[in-house]
C-alpha cells in the first residue's frame with residue numbers, strides 16, 4: 001500500500017480491514033500477522049515514532065523474550081487466560097523471527113534473551129516486517145473519538161452484529177470492521193503512557209481490573225526506613241516472599257526503600273494498596289545457608305556478638321550484616337538464642353509503606369478484564385470486532401522478557417483472528 005496515498009485519502013475518510021491503536025510491541029505484532037494475511041491494516045500511533053518503549057527496554061538492549069516462558073510467569077485475575085495465546089506464539093517463534101533478521105543475541109541469565117547490539121534492531125525488524133506486509137503506520141495521530149459506525153455507514157462491516165468502528169484522529173477519519181486496542185498501560189507517564197485504553201474499554205462497557213504499578217521499587221517507612229535508608233547502594237542475593245510467591249534474586253537498597261530484581265518481582269504480588277493494612281514481605285537474607293552454624297559447631301571457641309558478626313560478614317555485605325545484628329542479636333548466645341536469630345535472618349518481615357508508583361513501574365498490573373475477552377482471539381465477547389492486546393490487558397509478566405512475550409503472543413493471537 002502506498003503510504004502517501006493513504007495520507008491523502010484519509011482526510012476524506014479511509015477504510016481499512018483493521019485499525020490498530022498503538023504502535024508498540026503488541027500493536028506491531030498484530031499488524032504484521034494481519035498484514036501477512038492480506039488484511040489492509042492501519043496503525044495509529046500517538047507518539048512521533050513507533051516502538052519507543054522497546055527502545056528503552058532492557059537497558060537499551062531489549063530483553064525480548066524468555067526461553068523458559070510458562071503460564072506461571074504471568075499474573076492475572078484468571079491465571080489460565082494467557083495459556084492459549086502463549087502456546088500458539090512461543091518464545092521459539094519470536095526467536096525464529098529475530099534469527100531471520102540476523103539479529104545477534106545472547107542469554108544473560110535465567111533464560112532472558114537480549115540483543116547483542118541495540119533494541120533499535122528489534123524496532124527495525126518489526127517495522128521491516130510491517131512494511132513487507134503492507135501495513136500503513138500513522139505516527140503523530142491524536143485520536144479524538146472512537147465510536148461504533150452507525151448502521152447506515154456499515155460499508156466497513158462484515159457481520160450483522162458488527163457495524164464496524166470509526167476512529168477520528170486530528171488529521172483524518174478511519175473506519176474498519178475491526179479495532180485493536182494496543183495502547184499499553186500507565187507505566188512511565190513521562191513517556192506518554194495514559195489511561196486511554198481503559199477509557200476506551202469503559203466506553204464500550206468492558207470491565208477493568210483496577211490498574212496498579214507492577215515491577216516497581218518499594219518504599220519503606222517508619223522503623224524499616226530508619227533501619228535501612230543509609231544502606232543505599234548495598235545489594236544482596238536474597239529470597240523475598242509474600243503469600244505463596246517467592247523470588248530468589250538480588251535485592252538493592254535505595255534511598256527510599258528497596259529495589260533490585262527480587263523486589264521488582266515481588267512488588268507485582270504485594271498487596272499493598274488493599275483496604276487492609278499492607279502485608280509484610282519476608283526476606284531470607286541468605287537462602288539455603290545456615291549462617292550461624294560455625295557458632296553452634298562443637299568446640300566452637302567463641303559465641304558472642306563479634307563471632308556472629310564475623311560469620312555473617314562472610315555471607316553478606318559487611319554493612320548489612322552489622323545492621324541485621326544491631327536489630328536482631330539475641331541477649332544471650334545460647335543455642336536457643338542462636339536458633340532464633342537464624343530463623344529471623346531467613347524470614348525477616350519488612351512492611352513497605354508503598355511503591356514508587358507508575359513513574360517507576362516497569363509494567364501496569366491489572367487492566368482490561370480477561371473475563372470480557374476470548375482467550376483465543378482477544379476479541380471482546382460482548383463487543384464484536386473490538387480487541388484488546390498487550391499490557392492494557394489484565395495479564396502481567398514477571399521480570400525477564402515475559403512482558404514482551406505476552407505482547408508478541410497476544411498480538412499474534414489477534415492478528416491471526418482479525
Ligand SMILES: Cc1cc2nc3c(=O)[nH]c(=O)nc-3n(C[C@H](O)[C@H](O)[C@H](O)COP(=O)(O)OP(=O)(O)OC[C@H]3O[C@@H](n4cnc5c(N)ncnc54)[C@H](O)[C@@H]3O)c2cc1C
Nearest residue numbers: 022024025026046057058063183184196390391401403404
Ligand atoms: C523502562 C522499561 C523497560 C522495560 N524492559 C523490558 C524488557 O527488557 N523486557 C520485557 O519483556 N518488558 C520490558 N518492559 C515492559 C514492556 O516494555 C511492556 O510490557 C511492553 O512494551 C508492552 O507492550 P504494548 O505494546 O502493550 O504497550 P507499549 O509498548 O506501551 O505500546 C503502546 C503504544 O501505544 C501508544 N499509545 C498510547 N496511547 C495512545 C493513543 N491514545 N493513541 C495512539 N497511540 C497511543 C504509545 O505511544 C505506545 O507506542 C519494560 C518497560 C519499561 C518501562
